[in-house]
Amino acid sequence: MNPIQVGLLGIGTVGSGTFSVLQRNQAEIRRRAGRGIEITMVADLDVARAQSLVGPNVRVVKDAREVIANPDIDIVIELIGGYGIARQLVMEAIAAGKHVVTANKALLAVHGTEIFAAAHARGVMVAFEAAVAGGIPIIKALREGLTANSIQWIAGIINGTTNFILSEMRDKGLDFAVVLKEAQRLGYAEADPTFDIEGVDAAHKATIMSAIAFGIPVQFDKAYVEGITRLTAQDIQYAGQLGYRIKLLGITKRSVDARSGELRGVELRVHPALVPMKRLLANVEGAMNAVMVQGDAVGTTLYYGKGAGSEPTASAVIADLVDITRLHTADAAQRVPHLAFQPDAMSDLPVLPMREIVTSYYLRLRVADQAGVLAQVTGILADAGISIDAMLQREADEVVAAGQVAQTDLIILTHDTREGTMDDALARMQALPSVLQPITRIRKEELA
Numbered sequence: 001m002n003p004i005q006v007g008l009l010g011i012g013t014v015g016s017g018t019f020s021v022l023q024r025n026q027a028e029i030r031r032r033a034g035r036g037i038e039i040t041m042v043a044d045l046d047v048a049r050a051q052s053l054v055g056p057n058v059r060v061v062k063d064a065r066e067v068i069a070n071p072d073i074d075i076v077i078e079l080i081g082g083y084g085i086a087r088q089l090v091m092e093a094i095a096a097g098k099h100v101v102t103a104n105k106a107l108l109a110v111h112g113t114e115i116f117a118a119a120h121a122r123g124v125m126v127a128f129e130a131a132v133a134g135g136i137p138i139i140k141a142l143r144e145g146l147t148a149n150s151i152q153w154i155a156g157i158i159n160g161t162t163n164f165i166l167s168e169m170r171d172k173g174l175d176f177a178v179v180l181k182e183a184q185r186l187g188y189a190e191a192d193p194t195f196d197i198e199g200v201d202a203a204h205k206a207t208i209m210s211a212i213a214f215g216i217p218v219q220f221d222k223a224y225v226e227g228i229t230r231l232t233a234q235d236i237q238y239a240g241q242l243g244y245r246i247k248l249l250g251i252t253k254r255s256v257d258a259r260s261g262e263l264r265g266v267e268l269r270v271h272p273a274l275v276p277m278k279r280l281l282a283n284v285e286g287a288m289n290a291v292m293v294q295g296d297a298v299g300t301t302l303y304y305g306k307g308a309g310s311e312p313t314a315s316a317v318i319a320d321l322v323d324i325t326r327l328h329t330a331d332a333a334q335r336v337p338h339l340a341f342q343p344d345a346m347s348d349l350p351v352l353p354m355r356e357i358v359t360s361y362y363l364r365l366r367v368a369d370q371a372g373v374l375a376q377v378t379g380i381l382a383d384a385g386i387s388i389d390a391m392l393q394r395e396a397d398e399v400v401a402a403g404q405v406a407q408t409d410l411i412i413l414t415h416d417t418r419e420g421t422m423d424d425a426l427a428r429m430q431a432l433p434s435v436l437q438p439i440t441r442i443r444k445e446e447l448a
Ligand SMILES: NC(=O)c1ccc[n+]([C@@H]2O[C@H](COP(=O)([O-])OP(=O)(O)OC[C@H]3O[C@@H](n4cnc5c(N)ncnc54)[C@H](OP(=O)(O)O)[C@@H]3O)[C@@H](O)[C@H]2O)c1
Pocket: 009, 010, 011, 012, 013, 014, 015, 043, 044, 045, 046, 062, 063, 064, 078, 079, 080, 081, 082, 085, 103, 104, 105, 106, 130, 131, 134, 307, 308, 309, 310, 313
């Protein structure tokens, strides 16, 4: 049988890795797929550079639409990125009856509903293993390997840049801004790191996993997103003293009312979180990624590996190419649904507003070192029904000028409470004259 012909849009970091891994391992990939897979056409803005990467036997064009219009191409790989031209090209490829492979989490998290509906109507596949956690086959695990389970929750370290920064902050005791500069110098953070450090990239990936885990539409606009820019080396150190590491987690969770047992909705949130040091996830260091999934039947499973990079991401892109090569002649009903659940069996379970989520907390209050302050603070927590799990008191580092009141850090770990209850209690504590600085609140996830 002739090889299946693939058109590649964008030959940058992931595109070039995809081309070279496909070439290097072509014989083995053919034996697995049952048919050769060849990139026969490439579109990139820099035609000369692209041509030098793929050699003379591959046609290189500047206009991606030429690739889509080529009737010999069965699969289009979109590796341009962003929501602009990439969205148009993906929609046009679907309309032209091409199967699509993409690593573009931003596009799918924001426009996935439209894209998957168009693909379903046209009878083509849109595959996106590379969009979440790079080389880790987490989409396959969730959609196929864990299909027997009612997924309870997923918690992942799904952004290598921020995990690298947090690891360095802890190891070297440095603050965020210093480590960010170093990460940029080493190539771990981009010149404009906003999407990574503000948690947006992780939220794109969490949004996609949430849809697949619970059979709900992709709803990036409902995700709570908080990055790592306000974390201090001091909080990382205090967390360590209490037996925790701070990680930026992407979390999605089935939320059940503790009393009635009723399903309330889905939590979808990205924020820094204290994770017990003894959990494997707390020990994922540097730029590595890991995703923990809790299923009712299987229990806890953990997936670890490189979440970015040219060839790790290419590994996922090519896995999708092989799947499509095997399945594209099959009846559409035999394929794995895009979002794991049949399109007519999607759930309208709401994504809960942040005030409705339930978790535990780390609080740090810089207070005046005076009698009665502790009683005021714990009194407010008790009034709100928030119980304390552990507490530390540490003399503040800052040197206090003569005549000024001495300061101390109160560090409190709480048990589970509703976020809205905690917000209200925080507002009351912040208003106390003895609380001298904005209170630091970091959520805590036991991941038990
Ligand atoms: N890098 C990773 O490790 C990684 C991991 C997981 C997922 N992803 C995702 O994979 C996608 C690609 O990322 P990347 O890192 O490979 O990006 P990249 O290195 O910037 O590559 C994008 C390529 O697309 C080209 N391009 C831009 N506009 C184009 C157009 N209109 N037509 C044809 N080509 C065009 C660019 O050319 P110019 O350079 O000439 O503009 C560049 O060669 C993104 O969605 C990203 O989020 C990346």
